[in-house]
Amino acid sequence: MLKSALEHAVREEEIPRNAARNVHTGTPRPRRFEPVTADExxxxxxxxxxxxxxxxxxxxLHTGLRKGELLGLRWEDLDLDAGTAVIRRTLQRRRAHHAAHQDAGLRAPHRPSHPLRPLAEAPPRAAAAWQRSGHVFTTVQGGAIEPTNLTRAFTRLLRKAGLRRIRFHDLRHSTATLLPEQGVELVVIKELLGHAHIGVTATVYAHVRLRLQRDAIDTLSTALGSPAITTGNGDNDEPLACAIVR
Incomplete structure (x- = not known):
């Protein structure tokens, strides 16, 4: 990232040379993802x-929106009749006890009609202390939700559900993992998640699930007229794979 920034400064003639150009960087370690299953x-x-x-x-879970994009949603971004949402901004924590909006770039309309239905049916706010911030998701007083407070609530609800602890961002990874299982193409997932290049989608979510790979092998085995491969045919027998290799 630093090398890229300095290279941009060189092109703009702000600095004479990129001091980071010859720095050798190791191969980045792949990030770990903890997506939930459909049942979870x-x-x-x-x-x-x-x-x-x-x-x-x-x-x-339905759209794969980031935490900041969800908290930055405003009512003018929604069309409840059509069941669509347009992503225009994100809410991020800049420093302690302060959150600020940042332009997220216009994203194509999402169509989360089912999750938006409860919002359309929500009763009007009548509390005297209610502040009209324009946000879709708010605190009890109507203000913007602090991202860290949402994370704490998320962790408590995971414990209540009896699930392992994951990051809020893993909900986004879960969406990207569950979509291919429903037969959704990679290019559609790219547009839904707002990736700039399809290579990002392919690289980050290439680990769809080992179960899908097994299902693919079983499907091919069925198509070829052979039974699905098993791990062995008895306690004292050699594994089936060894016999095939020989």
Missing amino acids: AGQFLAATRGHRSHALFELA
Whole structure:
């Protein structure tokens, strides 16, 4: 990142040379993802039912939106009749006790009609202390939700659901993992998640699941007229794979 920034400064003639150009960087270690399965996602949503942020979590799993994009959603970004949302900004924590909006670039309209239905049916706010911030997801007083507070609530709800601890961002990875299982093409996932290049989608989410790979092998085995491969044919027999190799 530093090398890229300095290279840009060289092109703009702000500095004479890029001091980081000859620095050797090692191969980056692949990031670990902890996506939830479809059953775990359903278990989590069942645990959040009745929570004031239930629609937020449901929208996160249906669309793969980032935490800041969800918290930055405003009512003018939604078309409840059409069931669509346009991503224009993100809410990020700049420093302690301060959150600020940042332009996210216009993203194509999402169509999360089912998660938006509870928002359309939500009763009007009548509290005297209610502040009209324009945000879709707010605190009890109507202000913007602090990202760290949402993370704490998310962790508590994971414990309530009896699930392992994951990051909020893993909900986005879960969406990208579950979509291929439903037969959605990579290019559609790229547009939904807002990646600039399809290579990012292919690299980050290439680990769809070992189960999908096994299913693919079993499907091919069925097509070729042979039974699905098993791990062995008895306690004292050699593994089937060894016999095939010889």
